[in-house]
Amino acid sequence: MKLLTCISLSFILLTGNCILCRGNDIEASQSLSVSVMVWNIWHGGNDADLKEDGRPHVIDIIKSVNPDIVLLIETYGSGKMIADSLGYYFHLIDKPGTPLDNPHTNLSILSRYPLGERVDFYNYFNVGGIEVYLNDTTKMMVFDTWLNFDPWDDEPQLLGKTPDELVKWETSGSRPKEVGAILKGLQPFLDNADDVPVIVGGDFNIWSHRDWxxxxxxxxxxxxxNWWTLSAFEDAGLKDAFREKYPNPKHNPGISWGMPGVNDDHRIDYILYKGNKLKVLDSQIRKVDYNETIVIGNKSAMFPSDHGYVVTHFQLDL
Structure with missing residues (x-):
């Protein structure tokens, strides 16, 4: 690792190119850009309702988006193969020693940057994290998250409940326990986020108070x-990257989930962050119905998931 670093630094000095700055001008190399993608790939990218194996399309879409870090949900055995196909480092969020193609594991993290210490707390199915080293002295803490969808309704606005009753209904399942445990586990990292930035992304299965x-x-x-779940993450100091960039939900709804032919379109997938070194440059949410064609740049692919993907480009000050 140290030998490779010395070789890389020598190459930088000889060529005058700042590889670690990913294209930033060398005279202004006090920051670098980092892109993070969150995507629930739906039963490992190969759900039974797909007209063909969706995993090659998952790979093609990630390759077209070209993120630095990918937080996968519903990995279910496909993550290592996807990472290997893309040339990314891979971290499975499960008990150490679990086979990397375990078909029952929910969460995983892919990164084009080297990975450091893993962070495990609460349930592997719900949350896990790892250090991502952007260079020899700069790292981020990255956490992947899935929250239980119960209780859920495709059209909660039609349940006949007041806003307060909707929040009471929202917190009637396992969310308070899950969110409380996750935020407790995150707290030491959030406290240190101005030194080591924190990214928390995933499928939260709930609406945002910033949209309603x-x-x-x-x-x-x-x-x-004032939906409780996302409010709790915000109260802990985490910012919603997409809604920060596009604060008007009427003009930019950011729909990330919905099934064809059903009135159930919602934004329930998020990239949250904390740390004064991070700045949101852009954030996008892309979704079409599964089995339909999505075009990214000049490339097209069958969309293999019921969830859209979220991708945020950050500037990280060094």
């Missing part, structure tokens, strides 16, 4: 709802 606001209540049956 006054300016957007026309599509929510005139309801303004």
């Amino acid at each position: 606001v006054e300016s957007n209540k026309g599509i929510n049956n005139d309801l303004v709802v």
Whole structure:
């Protein structure tokens, strides 16, 4: 590792190119860009409702997006193969020693940067993290998350509940336990986020209070709802990257989940972050119905998931 670093640094000095800055001008190399993608790939990218094996399309889509770090949900045995196909480092969020193609493992992290110490707490199925080394002295903490979907309704605005009753209903399942345990495990890293930035992404299976606001209540049956789950992450200091970049949910709804022919389109997949060294440059959410064609740049692929992907480009000050 140290020998490779010396060779790389020598190459940088000889060529005048700052590889670690990923294209930034060498005279202004006090920052670098890092892109993070979150994607629930739906039963390992090979759900039974797909017209063909979706895993090659998962690979093609990730390759076209070209993120630095990928947080996969519903990995289910496909993650290592996807990582190897893309040339990424791979971390399976499961008990150490678990086979990397275990078909029952939910979460995994892919990175084009080297990985450091893993972070395990609460349930492997719900959360896990790892250090990502952007260079010899700069790292980020990256956590992948899945929250239980119960209780759920495709159209919660039509349940006949007041905003307060909706929040009470939202917290009637396992979410308070899961969120409490996750935030407790994250707290030491959040406390240190100005030194080592923190990314928390995943499929939260719940709506955001930043979407159910006054300016957007026309599509929510005139309801303004301070949904508890995302509020709790925000209260812990984590910012919603997509909504920070696009604060008006009416103009940029950012739909990340929905099934064809059903009125159930919602934004439930998120990239959250904390750390004063991080700045959001751009954030996108792309989704089409599964089995349909998505075009990214000049490339097309069959979309293999019921979830869209979220990708955020950050600037990280060194």
